[in-house]
Amino acid sequence: MALHEQLRQLDGAKELRGFQTEPAQMRAAAPGKIGELRLGFSVRHGRSVLHDLYRMAPLLVQQALYWDEAMPELPICAIISVGGGILQGDRYKIDIRLEEGACAQVNTQSANRIHRMDANYASQHQTVTLAPNAYLEYLPDFTIPYRGSRFISQTDIVIAGDATLLYGEMLMTGRKHHHADERFGLDLLSMAVSVRRPDGRKLFAEKILIEKDDVTAGHAAVMKGFDAFASIMCITPPDAAARIKARCGTNFPADAPRAISGVSRLPNGAGLVLRAAGVESYDVRREVRRFWKAVREEVRGRTLPEEFLWR
Known part of the structure; x- marks a missing residue:
């Protein structure tokens, strides 16, 4: 699907109806405001390599590195x-393939x-495609909504049914150390995921939606007492799960x-999902890393390297 068609689909989301005004500085989706990134990995001469790379600022990837001593x-x-x-x-x-x-x-x-x-909004559309027996760890750092x-x-x-994907989002409630009004001070945060097989069979879909002045976000069963959250999916065959x-x-x-x-099963035998909430980002990162380590060891027979000192 073409980039502009994907952007138009997001533009039509009902939660965006109140955020269609144009910025005074530079119009939405103007040149320099559309970032596009395409990464393609394949096996060449017995080694996985980044064989396809397209980038358009402000998104950038320089090259693939092999610094994981455990893998x-x-x-x-x-x-x-x-x-x-x-x-x-x-x-x-x-787009990652x-x-x-x-x-x-x-x-x-x-x-x-x-x-x-103070005008409009920002959007992101991602496509992730895994062929048979592929393995991808796609773990972005924390998202911090101001x-x-x-x-x-x-x-x-x-x-594919025998591939494994470790993917998820880690979120902060805002810049809580900057100002009291930053905690859940966002106007809108909408993050949706849909998963299907190559033949089109749908496995599941989920959506995290937080809107301005949503008091339920601070309830005891949601984020009361915590300011960091993670939802990490491991889509993998049932025996590994x-x-x-x-x-x-x-x-x-x-x-x-x-x-x-806690770790729960995903629908239709798709795998597992980790949900974690913590006081600070490093508290949640610790829970994610524990899950990540188990996934890599059970799926690939490799462990995680020691964490960097500055993390």
Whole structure:
């Protein structure tokens, strides 16, 4: 599907009806505000490589690196935003494809900051396609919605039955150390995911929607007492999912927990999902890393390297 058609589909989302005004500085989706990134991985001479790369600022990937000592065959790409964060009127398109038997990791250079907006909104459309026996770890860093920000994202995943995808979102409630009004001070945050097989069979879909002044976000059963959240999906064959589930139970300490988490089964035997909430980003990152480690060990027979000191 063409980029402009995908953007038009997002423009029609009902939650965006109140955010159609044009910015005073530069019109929405103007040149320089449309970022596009295409990454294609395949096996060449027995090694997974980044064989296809297209980039259009403000999105950038330089090259694939092989720095994971625990899985040296894994090409790793970091998505860089040269725009300093997401601004009003920005439109992003990311397309990631893995051919048969390929493996890769895609992450982001740093947290994804969604800046304050007084007109329009920002959007992102992602497509992720995995061929048979492919393996992808797509784990962006935290998304931080600033006060008054408006952001909508749609991720469409097509995955073969024997492939494995570890993908998800990590969110902050805002810049809580900057100002009290930053916590859930956003105007709109809409993040949807749909997953299907190559033959078109739908596995599941989900949507996280937070709108301005939604008091339920701070309820005890949602985010009361916590400011970081993660929803990480592991779409994998049922036998691997069973082994991972056996290792990752519920973490719900009784006394003043820094973080809580649990792993549930996805519909239609698609795999598992980790939900975690914590006081700070590093509390949630710890829960994600525990799940990530189990996934890699059970699916690929490799572990995770030691975490960087500055993380």
